[in-house]
Amino acid sequence: MAATNNEGARQHVHHSYIWLGGLQAFFIVVVAVAISAMSSIIGFIAEVGSRMSLRDAMAVPIIIGLAALGLLVLFGIVVATRAWSYKHLYYEVGPSEFNVYSGIFNKKRVHVPYQRIQSVDQKATLLQRIFGVCSVSIDTAGGSSNKAIIIPYVSKNQAETLRRELFARKQWATQGGDAPMPLPSNAPTSAPTASATVPGTANILDVGDEAWQQVGGVFAGEAVFTGTVSYEYGLSNKELLLSGLSGNASFIAIVAVVVVAVLQVVAGLFDLFPSSSNHVVEMATSMAAQQSAPVIAAWVAGAIIAVSLVGWALSILSTCLSYGGFHARRRDDRIEVERGLLQHQFQGVSVERIQSVEVRQSFIRRLMGYCEITLGKVDAGNDSEDNSSANGLAQRGVVIHPFVKKDRVPEILRGLLPEFAELPDEPIAVAPVALRRGLIRRCLWQGGGFWLAVCTLALQLLMHCLAGIDGDLAVDDGVVMLGWTDAIATGLYALAAVLLVLDIIGSVLWFRESSFAMNERFMSVTNGGFSTVTVSFPRNKIQFGYTKTNPFQRAARTASIHARTAAGVGGTTVRLIDAREADALAWLDWTKPGGNRTATAER
Secondary structure (H helix, E strand, O other), X not given: OOOOOOEOOEEEOOOXXXXXXXXXHHHHHHHHHHHHOHHHXXXXXXXXXXXXXXXXXXXXXXXXXXXXXXXXXXXXXXXXXXXXXXXXXXXXXXXXXXXXXXXOOOOEEEEEEHXXXXXXXXXXXXXXXXXXXXXXXXXXXXXXXXXXXEEEEEEHHHHHHHHHHXXXXXXXXXXXOOOOOOOOOOOOOOOOOHHHEOOXXXXXXXXXXXXXXXXXXXXXOXXXXXXXXXXXXXXXXXXXXXXXXXXXXXXXXXXXXXXXXXXXXXXXXXHHOHXXXXXXXXXXXXXXXXXXXXXXXXXXXXXXXXXXXHHHHHHHHHHHHHOOOOEEEEEOOEEEEEEOOOOEEEEEEEHHHEEXXXXXXXXXXXXXXXXXXXXXXXXXXXXXXXXXXXXXXXXXXXXEEEEEEHHXXXXXXXXXXXXXXXXXXXXXXXXXXHHHHHHHHHHHHOOHHHHHHHHHHHHXXXXXXXXXXXXXXXXXXXXXXXXXHHHHHHHHHHHXXXXXXXXXXXXXXXXXXXXXXXXXXXXXXXXXXXXXEEEEEEHHHOOEEEEEOOHHHHHHOEEEEEEEEOOEOOOEEEEEEEEEXXXXXXXXXXXXXXXXXXXXXXX
């Protein structure tokens, strides 16, 4: 076979690595310096404002000019460093491996055999999307000791060409052939046929995504043919909105950020106007003396509700923007998922790399009959400066649908991943004694309500003992203190009772819904409760399986099933507690080579 035109040639990243990357690095440095010096800046402004002389007034423009000059010098240093680094950052598409070179003083060369390449993903921030560049992540056979290879600031055309080239060479290397023939670089991106596209899966944000795709970016280049799409779908308006309403975004972080920001602003204002702080405190004290406690409590509750609603609205907006332009497709032997209206993310995974299919239902989604579908895949660590979000995304897997009717799961798997279409449908329930054991485990040993009641009782008894021992304590003060103690304890007991009831309900739901199933090729494990998770994986993807028992389980003739797959960075263990002992032994026989007939016969 003939080699491609770029084989062995040095391919530099896009020149926006210098100025756009330098601008980003400069902004981070300036923000870090500003935050660290904020107290000094506020103190200086307060001091100058309280006693400003003519000499001080003349010095202010000079200080501002020196600061601006220092920022320009700093920006020049950052850009010069990036330009120097740019000359030593390039990659080569060799005949048998892919090479990445980097480093100014400490040279680094990364060798990637084509048969080891698992996925070629893309990620672009808002500024990168405007200019048509992205960061390419090349993931190899994963594990805790392997790192994904990041090539920053690659044009969109260059990234698509690289992905097409790497997958083509991977196919030829896997089949033991030579380098593939070069594919046409100006071929249009393939579109699925009408029968391959799921109807009614467009939403209002897709209009913005289509505009992004048409504009592409300043340096995006022409579209590149990367393979034939056989199945594709998106999100409807209803699914997009409901995924935002039922998102798992934490309100605590949003509230904490708002509170900290408000406190910083208030503290800065008090530093600028010291006399006003005393006036505010006096006014607040006077209002508190005039208003009754219920009115104050109502204001506090209203403020908390308002902040929570704002946080909820922000989380809905964030989720909708995150899944704007969502598309999942089957392209040749790969699953591709792209999403993000502002910050665009592209994930692709070979079918052979998929370890499991996970169907997750939260309590709200269970009531609505919806679920989230995620693919578990072999992951590698991220060897980049901005690796927190990427690693978090990898740990979560590839979300192929964030919010879909549960009865549509078989349809999606048949179209997107037909290799997982024949999942087992005859569940094997946990042992009958598992209900009693689950109540003891979840309500007592792991029960938050039970231990909250125990700790509250211990603290209440301790306070009563201390009040009886301290003879110098005034009688009225002692009565008031014990009254407050008993009142708080009563509230905590009520909360403990609520938590205990929830633990009981969760235990019953876990018993009724937890099960496992297996057929000739697949195994499924379901762990129920207020939220339900079903993980299905092929038999040949199980690295090893084992059962585990404690003395209480042996007395009850139950066992815990553990199945280990390679999903994630360090692997994932799927567990089911308190299966029947006979069922657990039959499952162990099923995991052995040629054990399908034995397990099926025993069932």
